[in-house]
Amino acid sequence: MTMQNLDLIDWRMVGFASLWILGLAMVLSALGFADYRARISNRRTRQVLRRPGYRASVHGGLTLFCLGLAGSAGTWWEDLLWGCLALAFAYSTLVGLRNPRSGPGARSGDPADIRQRQRLAMKPGLTGPMQVGGRGALDLEERLQLELDYIRNYSLARDLAILLRTPRVVFSGRGAL
Numbered sequence: 001m002t003m004q005n006l007d008l009i010d011w012r013m014v015g016f017a018s019l020w021i022l023g024l025a026m027v028l029s030a031l032g033f034a035d036y037r038a039r040i041s042n043r044r045t046r047q048v049l050r051r052p053g054y055r056a057s058v059h060g061g062l063t064l065f066c067l068g069l070a071g072s073a074g075t076w077w078e079d080l081l082w083g084c085l086a087l088a089f090a091y092s093t094l095v096g097l098r099n100p101r102s103g104p105g106a107r108s109g110d111p112a113d114i115r116q117r118q119r120l121a122m123k124p125g126l127t128g129p130m131q132v133g134g135r136g137a138l139d140l141e142e143r144l145q146l147e148l149d150y151i152r153n154y155s156l157a158r159d160l161a162i163l164l165r166t167p168r169v170v171f172s173g174r175g176a177l
Helices: 003-007 011-040 045-049 052-072 076-094 114-120 140-152 156-172
Strands: none
Touching (some): 052 076
16 A cells, blocks of 8 residues: 555544444443343343443443544534533543442441432442542541532532542542552
């Protein structure tokens, strides 16, 4: 292949096509594996898909899919539509509380604990108030209080602040056990 033939390839479109193909592959593999796990554990696929690992895979794949389509769209409104969908999927993947089964008192089975039920009503994400507020250095009551405060004072600005603080906290190791 000569250099002249390489100039005929629109590498930008190849890159965006790769994004949406990769995103679609991620979504399909997560759905297929969730279906397999549901069958071997005698549960519904929907129950398995509610677990954070599957949710992050599906939403991450949908984010890549939308970004790929936004980059290869023909008109400005298609770019805008796919870009907004990509932002929505990325946002819903990144911010939230921890896995409900790993929280303080989550295995206690005490349904009377109203604070715990409020906390468990939130969908989990990859980062959250407890992760940037001290992680393992906090006792169980402080963790629960941080998460309930997050639920009561929920806002986009607060989520953006959590997202911006997360890399610094992760790389510094502050609060890690």
